[in-house]
Amino acid sequence: MTSFSALQSIVNFLKAHPPFSFIAIEDLYSLAEEVELVFFAQNESIFRMNQPPNAYFYIVKKGAIRLTQEQDNIAVLVDECATGDVFGVRAIFAEDTYLSSATAAEDSLVYKVDVEKAKKIVQDNSRVAMYFASIFASGLSMHKDEERKARRFLVQKEDWFFNSAGIDTIQIQPQKAVITCLLEKSIQYGATLMTRHKVGSLVLVNEQGHPAGIVTDTDLRKKVIAKGQSSDLPLLTVMSSPVLTIGLGYSLLEVLLIMTAHKVSHLCITEDGSTQSKVIGIISQRDVLLLQGNNPAVIAKHIQQSEDIDLIRHLRDQAEKLVHSYLYQELAIPLISNIITEINDTLIEKAVHLAQAKLTDKGLPPPDVKFCWLSLGSEGRKEQLLRTDQDNALVYEDTHDEEKAVAHRDYFLQMTKEVTRLLVHWGFVECAADIMASNPTWCQPLSQWENYFEEWISFPDEKAVMNMTIFFDFRPIAGEFALADRLKQYIFDSIQRNSAFLSYLAKNALQNLPPLSFFSNFIVEKNGEHKDLFDIKARAMMPLADAARIFMLEFNLPIYGSTFERFEAVSKLEENLKDICTSAALAYEIFIKHRALTGFNEDNDGRYINPKDLNKLEKQILKNAFETITKLQKILEVRYQVNYLQ
Amino acid sequence: MIKWLKKQQVRSKCKQNQLAKPLCTYIESCDRIRTDLPFQENKYIVFDTETTGLDAHKDRIISIAGVVVQRNAIIYRQSFEKLIKQERIGNKESSPIHQILSQDLAEAQAEEEVLQDWLSFTRGAVLVAHQASFDVNIVQHHVLKLFDIPLFNPYIDTFTLARRLDKASIDSSPTSNQAYDLDTLCERFQIKIEQRHTAMGDALATAELFLHLVQHLKERGNQKTKHFIS
Known part of the structure; x- marks a missing residue:
């Protein structure tokens, strides 16, 4: 027997909270039939880490649920869920054990929803499924452990760490500005300290200077501001504790492994590496990434300095391995593509430079007109993560002197041929459709490029459109960038007319x-x-x-x-x-x-x-x-x- | 004493097959409830009634609603809500509260039918209500009238539980009683009453209140159902 208005009370709650707000009302009523409201007393466990999943996922109606991860019998706070937050939902997607334990932080009322029965309703509502997945993908997490799990979804290889260049040898240094603060000081005091020193985290210490906890920006945001917590309370009420500590002498690789294994974003460096000694530094995931971020820069620098094309080829391979490791480390794609773009751009600049030097050696000095090397397609959009085809072009300044025009044309064709040859040597495959600067059609003065675009824009036939998807994404790499800017402006003007x-x-x-x-x-x-x-x-x-x-x-x-x-x-x-x-x-x-x-x-x-x-x-x-x-x-x-x- | 005699009388009627089968099933199921079991091993039905007034012997029930609570969870799909067809239900006192008018009872069922269903629904369950004696009495009055049996369910009063939690004395002044009415208690435990003065709205709020009170009283060593029974 079921009363409509009993279900209505759940539906009223669900429809006010995403992602359930996306579900059609009649489906919400079917979902409501699978819902029970459970009371959890403060400190009562809902599920435990490493246990197989329950047949339920949960929505907090009232109260607060803490998600913690146990490390060496100590619970580290991962997240806290409040009214409307969903947790334990991973069971819908992946059949795996819980990555964290859920415990009531205070007396709480929690809706529990039968997964098997709810599955169909959730899956039929793509916006709901999207909501869960986008949370995974965007980092706007309800639950960090699940997000992390989801972000790991593409990782198949275990040994990715060891493929990456250099991170196993760089030693960590304690960050100069480790700011410590006594546990008992107020939240207000701690926040002021963080602002004054421009740091994102604070190590809380006891009177002996031993670390007892960490407070981060996130803690302040989530546990103080979002909850309207008084800032007069002592910092220890909002800290994440205990702190994971390490000593000096660890490599970046080891630090990353520890952070990954323990799923923490900060490690505290102490004199002897234990929690029973003085704090001398702190290292965050961000620091590690920045330190690693030096590596591509180092590689790029080596490329710039080298004249040896085989060494450059080796450096390029090394860079690719680095990118590979980044992908498995789930770094943000824009960051990775920026790194690889930087390296590729350096290679192209180098190739142009070497080609010009070679021509000069052969008695062909550069002409007195400026040129600009353009990368096209995905390379132009800075989206190359892999070695794909070369797509490039060359634009150079016009001249009124016809004789000179022919000479310029010959010079730039020889130059581009040499550049593309070098690029092939370094692992960039030639474009099958021959959209390369070494093709006379795509090695032209600015006026001719303007003609090309004018033609494509005024008479956009199918072939033109295909070309356009490549050419509109041009990006200047080497030479005079102002030429690219002029071409871009011409295109905008032409589109205005058409x-x-x-x-x-x-x-x-x-x-x-x-x-x-x-x-x-x-x-x-x-x-x-x-x-x-x-x-x-x-x-x-x-x-x-x-x-x-x-x-x-x-x-x-x-x-x-x-x-x-x-x-x-x-x-x-x-x-x-x-x-x-x-x-x-x-x-x-x-x-x-x-x-x-x-x-x-x-x-x-x-x-x-x-x-x-x-x-x-x-x-x-x-x-x-x-x-x-x-x-x-x-x-x-x-x-x-x-x-x-x- | 009289109630006990009545119950015995009804039980023997059942044995002699002098009572309708569904009623006997109801009685047997309630007799099987073991209040000395740990609290979570019993089934509870939190309920509320809307009536034409506050006199259990003269007034009539307009609607009755209940929801099952088992193992600390409110099980929404096991719920009951019915309107009862009554003549001339409008009056100055109760109509403004429940706001159910005669014309709203078009879909309502006959009292006999509803109460018979109610007895099936509450088989083997401990009843729970706020200021439960009134709701239990008025239901019992009409059940007696229609079927000649009393209610066999043990019952729990959340009003009494709340006072016990605060150790308030039973005979305290009316002002302090006010601190234990449903609205005040819900406010205190931050329970939102979705539809106050509908039988289901109040029953659901009472159910949430019940979960809270039970938890707090359990912490004080009340582990068995009988520790909560009025």
């Missing part, structure tokens, strides 16, 4: 519809070499990159940016597009990472993934990312009035 162009481009972008039937029926290649594989580049990444490009052109974005950066810039310019651009950037990050990992594992460009290799969570996350594409395409359709186009 108002239908963006609609045409939008229409074209809509042709690559995302595979919405992803779950039931993956859209895979029907035949050929890639039969039964899924083309993540064409079906997932291109639609997003296309949309970002159209926005870039509409909003005259002056940046030579990546797809993320374009979405990001637009989200700041146009309130209406803010939400969609934010999720689109996230979706792109997911795809690019997926592609990169597939590429590394299979030693190819990662373009084709086998749906059979995906686990449930990966499928879920990809599916959700596809939803963003669909939404974005609807927006394009309306914004650029695609339907009016014949």
Whole structure:
């Protein structure tokens, strides 16, 4: 027997809290039937770390639930859930043991929901599933342990640490500005201290100077401000404790391993490495990343200084390994692509420099006109994580002297041939479609480039559109950048004159519809070499990159940016597009990472993934990312009035 | 004493097959309740009634609602809420409170039907209500009238539990009684009453209150069901 109004009380609660607020009311009533309200007394356990999952997930109705991880019999606070927070939800996606223990921090009322029965309702509501997955993917976590789990979802190799360059040899140094504070001091005092010293964390010590806990920005935000906690209380009420300590003499690798194993973001350095000795420093995950961040810089510097093309090739390989390790460390994709872009750009600059030197040696000094080397396509968008094809072009200044024009043309062609040859030597494959600066068509003075773009923009036929997706993403790498800026401005002006162009481009972008039937029926290649594989580049990444490009052109974005950066810039310019651009950037990050990992594992460009290799969570996350594409395409359709186009 | 005799009389009627089967099943199930078991091993039904007034012998029940609490959890899908068809229910005192008017009872069922269902629903359960003696008495009055049996469920009063928690004396002044009415207690335990003065709204709030009170009293060593029974 069930009373409608009894269920109504749950539905009223659920519909006020995301992600349940996305579920249709009638589905909420079915869900409500699977809900029970449970009372947990303060300190009562709900589930324990390493236990197999219950058949339930939980929503806090009232009170607070602490998620902790036990390390050497000590509980470290991972997160605290308040009204409306969902926890223990991972069971929906992955069948694995709990990564943390849940305990009532105070008397609490918690809705428990039968997972098996709720599963269908959640899965049928893509926005709900998206919510869970996007939390995983975005780092906007309800629950750090689950987010971490989800972020690890792509990691298959255990030995990734050892592939990375250098991190096993760099020794940690105690950070100079470790700020300590007595446990009993007030939160207010601690916050003032952190602000004054511009630090993000504070080590709390007892009278002997031994570490007792850590307070971070996050603690203050989550435990004090968000809860309206009085700042007169002592710091020990909000600290994370105990502190994990290490001594000096550890390598970065070891530090990272400790942090990963214990799932903490800070380690305290003490005199003898134990908690019973004086604090001499603190090292955060961020510090480690920054220290590692020196490595690509070091490699880039070596490349700059070297004249030995075989050594440079070796450095490039080393850099690639580094990127590989970053991917497995789940660093943010924009950070990784920035690093690899920096290295690739350095290589190209080096190649241009070496090519010019070689020509000079042969008695061909550089002419008196300026040139600019342009990277195109994904390299132009700073999105290369792998060695893909070379896509590049050269633009140089015009001259009125016809004789000189021929000489310039010869010189730049010889130069570009040498550059592309070097790049091939360093592992960049030649472009199959010959879109390279060494192709006379794509090695032209500025006026000719303006003609090209004018032609493509005024008469956008299919081939032109295909070219455009590559050429509009140009980015200056070496030589005179002002030439690129002039070309960019010309393009913006030309688009102003040809108002239908963006609609045409939008229409074209809509042709690559995302595979919405992803779950039931993956859209895979029907035949050929890639039969039964899924083309993540064409079906997932291109639609997003296309949309970002159209926005870039509409909003005259002056940046030579990546797809993320374009979405990001637009989200700041146009309130209406803010939400969609934010999720689109996230979706792109997911795809690019997926592609990169597939590429590394299979030693190819990662373009084709086998749906059979995906686990449930990966499928879920990809599916959700596809939803963003669909939404974005609807927006394009309306914004650029695609339907009016014949 | 009279109630005990009545119960004995009814039980022997059952043995002689002189009572309808569903009623006997209800009686047997309640007789099987063991109040000396640990609290969480029994089933509880937290309930509330809306009535035409406060006189258990003269007034009539307009609606009755209850929800199951078992092992410290409110089990929403095991819930009961019915309106009872009554003649001329409007009056100056109670109508403004429950706001159920005669015309709202179009969908209501006959009293006999509802109370018979209620007895099936509450089989083997300990009843719980706020100021329970009134709700239990008025239900019992009508059950007696219709079926000639008393209620066999033991019952728990959350009002009494709350006072016990505060060690308030039973005969305290009316002002202090006010501190134990449902609204005040819900405020104290930060329980939101979704639909005050509907039978289900009050029953759900009382159920949450019950979970809190039981927990606090358990901490004081009350571990068995009988420690909570009025």
